[in-house]
Amino acid sequence: MQIARRIAVDIGNSGLKAVELPFDPQASLPHPLRINWQCDSSVPRSSSAGNEATYLPSDRRWTEMLAAILERSDPCQWWISSVNRPATAVLVEHLNRNENCQIEVVDYHRIGLKIEVDYPELVGIDRLLAARAACDATATRPLIVIQAGSAVTVDLVEKLDGVDDSQSTWQVVDTTKRGAVTERFSGGAIVPGVPMMLRLLGRAADLLPVVEASELGDLPPLPGKNTQGAMLAGASSSLVGGVRHLVQRYRQRYGADVPIVISGGDGPLLAPHLAQPLHVVPHLVLEGLRILAADYRR
Secondary structure: OOOOOEEEEEOOOOOOEEEEEEOOOOOOOOEEEEEEEEHHHHHOOOOOOOOOOOOOOOOOOHHHHHHHHHOOOOOEEEEEEOHHHHHHHHHOOOOOOOOOEEEOOOOOHHHEEEEEEOOHOOOOOOHHHHHHHHOOOOOOOOOOEEEEEOEEEEEEEOOOOOOOOOOOOOOOOOOOOOOOOEEEEEEEEEEEEEHHHHHHHHOOOOOOOOOOOOOOOOOOOOOOOOHHHHHHHHHHHHHHHHHHHHHHHHHHHHHOOEEEEOOOOOHHHHHHOOOOOOOEOOHHHHHHHHHHOOOOOO
């Protein structure tokens, strides 16, 4: 089947992003389609971020929003990263109805990094794809990769011992041909993002409200003048302070010039509070899928 289009899909804990990948490697990614998940089946199906429809991941109705992508009949390759199994099952079932869809659900074997953690198969594929894409943002190693989404990950990528700097910084490993892997994903830290912190506070404390918030582009005013404002100030400051502390620990160990590559919805909140060198790269996970799609071998 001659592939006419390639679609990248990043299925996360707060929603899904999908974009048609340009074949030109120098072209920027288009703005992705976004579908937001409903966190709790007991809350109304509307988003506090702007009255957008939200869906449970297992609700097949969200696939209707992909109609514009699927209405064309030309052969299409779907590259899927997912940390949400119900949503993945719905999408794969939907795509399997179309004989012109070739589905590639990415796992850790295909990333092209040595994964030096206790259980590689349990690492979120979004973390690994972000690390893979971050390697293209800077030639310096080691590097810190921050994904600021529902959960915020602060990970480390290092060059493998004995690797010559003159070698290519990476080579994709696919299902049929294994090349030389020159870098390793060394693990990292996971902290809750602002919306997750607020939900946990509201559910764990009887007199605190459940505050729904999307990603924050700036720090809320301090002091907060009401309970909701105080919760927003505390959660956002906890995120900024926690990430700064983790970055400081990395740089104390590996050097002050270790670069940061940051992405995700809360990236704009975090970036101004982190010391250079720093690179903000939108949609790192989609960029990682783009790299794998470009180097695909069947």
